[in-house]
Amino acid sequence: MQVIHHGVTFETLQGDITAQPDCDAVVNAANAQLRSGGGVAGAIHRTAGPELERECAPLAPIRPGQAVITGAYKLPNKHVIHCLGPVYGRDKPAEQMLGNCYRNALQLADAQGLRSVAFPAISTGAFGYPLDEAASIAVGAAVETASGLKTVKLIRFVLFSTRDLQAHDRALQRVSE
Numbered sequence: 001m002q003v004i005h006h007g008v009t010f011e012t013l014q015g016d017i018t019a020q021p022d023c024d025a026v027v028n029a030a031n032a033q034l035r036s037g038g039g040v041a042g043a044i045h046r047t048a049g050p051e052l053e054r055e056c057a058p059l060a061p062i063r064p065g066q067a068v069i070t071g072a073y074k075l076p077n078k079h080v081i082h083c084l085g086p087v088y089g090r091d092k093p094a095e096q097m098l099g100n101c102y103r104n105a106l107q108l109a110d111a112q113g114l115r116s117v118a119f120p121a122i123s124t125g126a127f128g129y130p131l132d133e134a135a136s137i138a139v140g141a142a143v144e145t146a147s148g149l150k151t152v153k154l155i156r157f158v159l160f161s162t163r164d165l166q167a168h169d170r171a172l173q174r175v176s177e
């Protein structure tokens with residue numbers, strides 16, 4: 001689905017974060033060491049190639065909620081924005097940390113003059129964040145940040161499964177009511 005808030009288009013779609021060629025940046029659900037791994041981080045590093053890990057190494061470790069930006073190498077984008085989500089049940093306050101991922105990523109993208117950013121559902125895989133709560137936090141933080149953005153005009157949520165897509169659609173519907 002697609003909705004507009006504060007002049008920014010919010011979009012949800014089912015797909016792969018490494019296959020978003022019309023977005024200036026894709027967000028990585030990173031680990032603290034900014035290395036390859038499972039899930040989103042594995043897919044992003046495999047597609048980007050080994051140069052991405054080389055650029056990441058001096059930027060690590062990052063803290064939960066933090067975001068850093070690099071080149072995208074063999075990905076079809078200009079940049080990758082790496083965010084460390086909270087591990088659910090361990091990193092606290094989890095809600096604030098997860099919201100900070102979206103706020104910080106969007107502010108970094110805007111500071112670089114980027115127009116479009118695609119996010120995966122940070123923390124909802126290996127890090128165990130309950131899906132509906134994570135979707136509300138993600139959408140809420142992105143919509144709230146949008147009012148202060150100058151260049152970012154498209155924020156896309158890329159969800160792997162139908163269930164994930166539906167949770168984000170519901171969250172986007174709630175902020176639109």
Ligand code: ADP
Pocket residue numbers: 015016017018029030038039040041043085120121122123124125126127128129158159160164
């Ligand atoms: P985290 O460690 O932050 O929980 P994960 O990468 O384990 O991050 O998972 C985050 C979400 O991204 C999960 O819903 C997972 O199914 C999904 N996912 C995994 N691979 C991809 C991909 N290539 N594109 C989009 N979403 C993905």
